[in-house]
Amino acid sequence: MKRNGRPKAGVGKVDLPLYVSGYRNRAGRAYYYYQRYRGTDRVWPRLPMPFTPHDPEFWLRAAQYERLDAICEAGELSFGHTGHAGQRRPLPHPAKDPAGFLTALAEAHALYEREKAGDHKTFGALIDLFTQHAAYQSLKPKTRQEYDRYLDMIRGVCGDDAVRDLTTVDAQQAIDTFQDRPATARFFRAVLMRLVDFGIPRGYADANVVDKTEKVGADSTPYKPWPEWAFELFFEHARIGLHLPVYSALYTGQRSIDVIGMLRPAPEAEAIELVTHKTGGNVWAPIHSEYRDILVATHTDTALLHLREDGEAWTLAGFRTAWQRELSYGQCDPQKSPATRQAEAKREAADNPARAAAMTRIREAGLVFHGLRKNSVCMLLEAGCTETEVSRLVEMSEQMVRHYSRDIDARRVAKSAMRKLEDGWSDIRSTVLGKARNRLTEG
Template sequence: MDQSGPGVRRGQPRDRRAQPLHRIDRHADRKTFDALITAYKAHPAYGGLADLTKRDYDRHLKAIADAWGSEPVAALTSVAAQEAIDLRSGTPSGARYFRAVLSKLLSFGGARGYCTSNVARITEKVEHEVEPHKPWSDKAFEAFFEHARPGLHLPVYSALYTGQRSVDVVTMLRPAPGANAIELIARKTGAEVFVPIHSEYREILTRTHIEHPALHLREDGAPWTLAAYRTAWQREITSKTSKGGPAQVSAAKATAMKTLRDGAFVFHGLRKNAVNMLLEAGNTEAEVSAIVEMSEQMVRHYSRDVNKRRLAINGMRKLEECWKETRANLFGPGVA
């Protein structure tokens, strides 16, 4: 005979509420942020990310673990999530990325029983207008190539003629003799990139050729690492020594480096130069996207100034074509 009493099914405790809390919630104890992050990192959703994206995700996942690691995911409120986002409001891009990673993590956890809702979705979106870096001016190129240390030069040419990101440019392998293209795997997106070699870039590669697998070398012949190149770049542009003190440079070089600093000309701006050159040559957004490994939407964003120039040139050409009639209408016939 069933002695369980009314409302209790056979095989279940008479009163589940009477059990010790640690026994009732022993499964829930594993539904913490630490456990969720571990599960997420073991899943293809994380494993399939590009290396650079993983690096950025890891930074924010660590921040999430530091804040709530031992706490149940289901206990997070939208208020607590918003407070964490607001703490990062001093750097809008960082706050926006943190919110995105948190939302991605909660969505992953929601489908696996860690939580019943994604509280990050109802937090305020971080307003942050991403403006592309400035393309380099003729004066900036002149200042750089005349005064910057020679070991920094070739990566600048490579960035200009391939349109790739610094993380892919600095570590490029030297193309084989007679190769028609630079081929690589973009570290940010994991996509295969095929960039035909421009004739002038080929001349530069030939002129600077050294028998080494790496394309970009320091003055001592050792290959640049990304970190070392960025450090050397920063010291050169700021005219600082390795210890952070002022470097002894000529007045002309100091002026040239100040031109680059004041104009906010940075390495990534060369990518916009490449996009602009391709667009001004009449390439479609899809063609530019294929070369520089950038979304067509971002190419379109970069192209705003180029399109304005095109419109201005076309407008003035049309005025020139009908100027005789326009001039007569404006000033009257026979007016000199």
């Protein structure tokens, strides 16, 4: 997929659009900015670039800046945006009114894309058409949010390109940019394929070239249920503010995004009630007696159920950060500089070696929060619940419950077989071992 402007080398190995430069601070973090005519008396002020070249906002902003112009009036630059027909729309000065400048720039560029869409079957025009259609509007809010991320990326990189000019090679190259992130690559490919499919009967393309790209292999590693030793280590060493979310996930079988958003049930409530983010399904999870004891012991007057140690409610982002930080206790934090993370890891391991060892064992076993959902399913199946009952309780498809039940069924069959062998052993032993003495037990 083509980039707007002539690419040039940037920070690291990333090719940047024309006029975009980057630098790293002392901590090694990369920053980017857009600036024309450096080293001349016509130099522009540095215009900020959001995030990094891996983010869709970066390329969208580059496309917006590309259509900027600046006229020197009375010794001061006056900025404007050039529309599709060549008309100039004035913009606030980026240094005097940064927020107003970016807002006006986004509006001007959106108008430019709509004007251009009237003459060309571009990706930008197709995205506008798709997001106004029921095919997009009927998506679940969470799915729509994910679609928006990739649609913005496609618009930023090739919004002005004709859809029918896209080749399989272009699409494969775009997908390959995410080869180190398989889940992202799969979703990007799915959104691009869906978009082109939507455009075919509307005259944007004759065939879907994305269909010929390589399918990104799914992660075959299943989520593991937590063994008993993991719960013992976690509740012994993990920070107390993470305990209740684990119990809630175990007793309700919900995902972290739904667990953290749970409301505290009334003391007389029979069940935890919620609407899941992924499916929009209504969950009514009866409260287990031991779970009720935990809720009573941790009762507060707050609306939200799960709180930090300081009494403030967890946010999803805050919880996930704390969870990751807890399980990486005693390990080098990849988000920090090498010297800092090594020193911090060494200090943590020295301060609390038992905690560091516990979290290392849990981490190296590949146990994650989502595995608690499998624990919940397995508990219900082992208790004799039907697949339909489990499906309704944890809001999971019966097909997935059946997939989770394979290990449970295998254990059930094995236990049943051993019971039958025990019951008939007095008659069977002689046919297997004859009159052989067992000296190991005799002594």
